[in-house]
Amino acid sequence: MRIFIGTEEIASLLSDLASGFKDMGYKVTTYVTAKNKFYPTHKYDIVRGTVINDLIHYWEWKFLSNRLKDYCKRIDTFISVPYLKWKNRKLIEDHDLFIFIWKPWLDESYLFPLLKKKGKKIICMHVGSDVRYAQAFQQQYNIDTAGWGDFFVNDNLDRKLKKIRYQELYADIFYSLPDQAGLYLRNYNHLSLSLNKAKDIQFKIPARKKPLIIHAPSRSEIKGTSIINKTVERLKNEGIELDYTLIQNVPNEELLRLLTEADILCDELFLHGPGVLSAEGMAAGCAVATRCFNVPPFQPPVCAVTPENLYEELKRLITDVEYRVALAAEGKKFVDEFNDPTRIAAKVIADITNESLDNAGNDYHPDFFIKHFKLPENIKLSSQAKALTKKVAEKYGLQKEAAEYELEKRGLI
Numbered sequence: 001m002r003i004f005i006g007t008e009e010i011a012s013l014l015s016d017l018a019s020g021f022k023d024m025g026y027k028v029t030t031y032v033t034a035k036n037k038f039y040p041t042h043k044y045d046i047v048r049g050t051v052i053n054d055l056i057h058y059w060e061w062k063f064l065s066n067r068l069k070d071y072c073k074r075i076d077t078f079i080s081v082p083y084l085k086w087k088n089r090k091l092i093e094d095h096d097l098f099i100f101i102w103k104p105w106l107d108e109s110y111l112f113p114l115l116k117k118k119g120k121k122i123i124c125m126h127v128g129s130d131v132r133y134a135q136a137f138q139q140q141y142n143i144d145t146a147g148w149g150d151f152f153v154n155d156n157l158d159r160k161l162k163k164i165r166y167q168e169l170y171a172d173i174f175y176s177l178p179d180q181a182g183l184y185l186r187n188y189n190h191l192s193l194s195l196n197k198a199k200d201i202q203f204k205i206p207a208r209k210k211p212l213i214i215h216a217p218s219r220s221e222i223k224g225t226s227i228i229n230k231t232v233e234r235l236k237n238e239g240i241e242l243d244y245t246l247i248q249n250v251p252n253e254e255l256l257r258l259l260t261e262a263d264i265l266c267d268e269l270f271l272h273g274p275g276v277l278s279a280e281g282m283a284a285g286c287a288v289a290t291r292c293f294n295v296p297p298f299q300p301p302v303c304a305v306t307p308e309n310l311y312e313e314l315k316r317l318i319t320d321v322e323y324r325v326a327l328a329a330e331g332k333k334f335v336d337e338f339n340d341p342t343r344i345a346a347k348v349i350a351d352i353t354n355e356s357l358d359n360a361g362n363d364y365h366p367d368f369f370i371k372h373f374k375l376p377e378n379i380k381l382s383s384q385a386k387a388l389t390k391k392v393a394e395k396y397g398l399q400k401e402a403a404e405y406e407l408e409k410r411g412l413i
Contacts, residue, residue: 001349004030004095006046008102010127011276011293015042016194017099020341024349029095030104038252048087048105050080066150081106097121097352102130108166116170121352124167125191126176128271131164133157135376140368143270149221153392157376165388169395173351176364178293183369185392187362189297194281195339202260205328207284211239211263211318214286216247216255216277224269224307225255228353231310235318242318259284263324264317266290269307274300277341282331287324298338301330338354357389370401375411386413 005018009032019030033049035042048054058064083338084105098104098120104111115122134145134152145153146247164183167174174188179189212230217223225246232244239311247258259265266289267273272293274282278300281288292304305313317324337343370393375381381389389405392413393402405413 001026001098002095003028003097003099004091005029005099005103007100009035009036009039009042009044010102011193011198012036012039013125013127013276014101014344015039015044015195016196016341017345019196020194020343020345023342023343026345029091033105038087040251041253048084050076051083052076052079055357059258060260063219066258067408092118092120095120097116097123099123099348101127103163108163110168112166119266122171123173123175123348123352124171124176126180128180129155131160131176131183132180133160133183136368137179139372139374140182141179145270147178147221149219154276157379158382161381161385161390165385165392167201169388170390175348178364178366181364182368182369182373184366185369185389185398186396187365190363190411191275192344192347193279193339194341195276195282195283195335195343196341196347197256197280201256201280201283202284202287203332204260205325206261206263207321207325208263209245209321211324212243212245212261213264213266213314213318214245214247214262215266215280216250216258216260220248220268223267227269227307227310228266229341231314234311235315240315240318251297256280256284259286262286264289264314266305267316269305274302278302279335282335283339285332286327287327289314289317290329300338301327301334305329367401369412370398370407371405373410373412377379381411386411389413 003021004399005014006026009015014030014032018030020030022336029046030044031046031048032044035047052058052072053076058069073173088105092115098115100123110233112122113361129152133155134148137143138145148379168186174186175191176188177191215225215228229246232242235242247255259281263286265286267275267278267288267290269291271291273290274288274292276292278288287303289303289305291306292300292302303313303317393399393413402413
């Protein structure tokens, strides 16, 4: 089987998963639209984005407003579609399995029917904001997303819904996590995060009485940075001895070195982890504090925190050295088992040949969208988005549920 993996490098997941397939002896082609600044040494078989941005990198121009960037993007996309159709035609012929992280190189509405027509297998791995809709997340988990910023709060529901529905119609398997599945109709499997560098990260449990706490947010507004900062300051003011370092915008290699020297990694408070950063922290010997979605058999050894319990849980991690050390030791064992790229790649191969998937064989059976999701005020879906939702419901035998929970009356079909 010849495997294609693309097209966005999110937290090194693309490269790390590719290494797992290569260890199993598969021929793998890695493809990114652009290199990730946090992984400057990563190498790929193909780096190919859109025509204009590849030439002048307008997306990085700080003096351009978001409105002008969107305008440039529309022109760039219009020019790039025929270019990418021609340039990537041989990729389709040369591969059997296509694994997409974040997005394909062309819109799903064009590329996915073409791949299926040619008898190809398709896997979609969802990693966060590619499919998470902030208002659905807020409705489902009762977490206020107002402070998350325009990128999340003003997300285009119609565009995101169409993307998901095309993937539900054509992909052979979904991998995702419950807190980003608020718009799903189709069953899916648990997304395990590959961590190829775990074996290269120096493992050390400092066990200091005065611990070093690290917080390294990629986006402060959705990680709970302000709450974490205030909680640490409160603990210091109460005489609790600790050191605290806030890390941002450093290359991953430097971050891993800093994690090795830390006692505690305080990761995130709103989204359910542990994510890649938490896994890196466990591999380095940190006791990890993060919000956690605890679903058997995926029960990670972390200190589960929320904005409400952060003070008490972090205080315990700081003052109870025995507890902290035991948690760090269990974390290393967990990462070695659950984040091993070869093990994850083998599971993907097993899943793609398992005909029971999309029935009882899947890990998750989402029902929030069909039972509870409400369109935000002043938001209406296009007729195409509604038709796609109806088509997916019909494909997976959800017509009865669609009628029972009045999807048409709710403006969803």
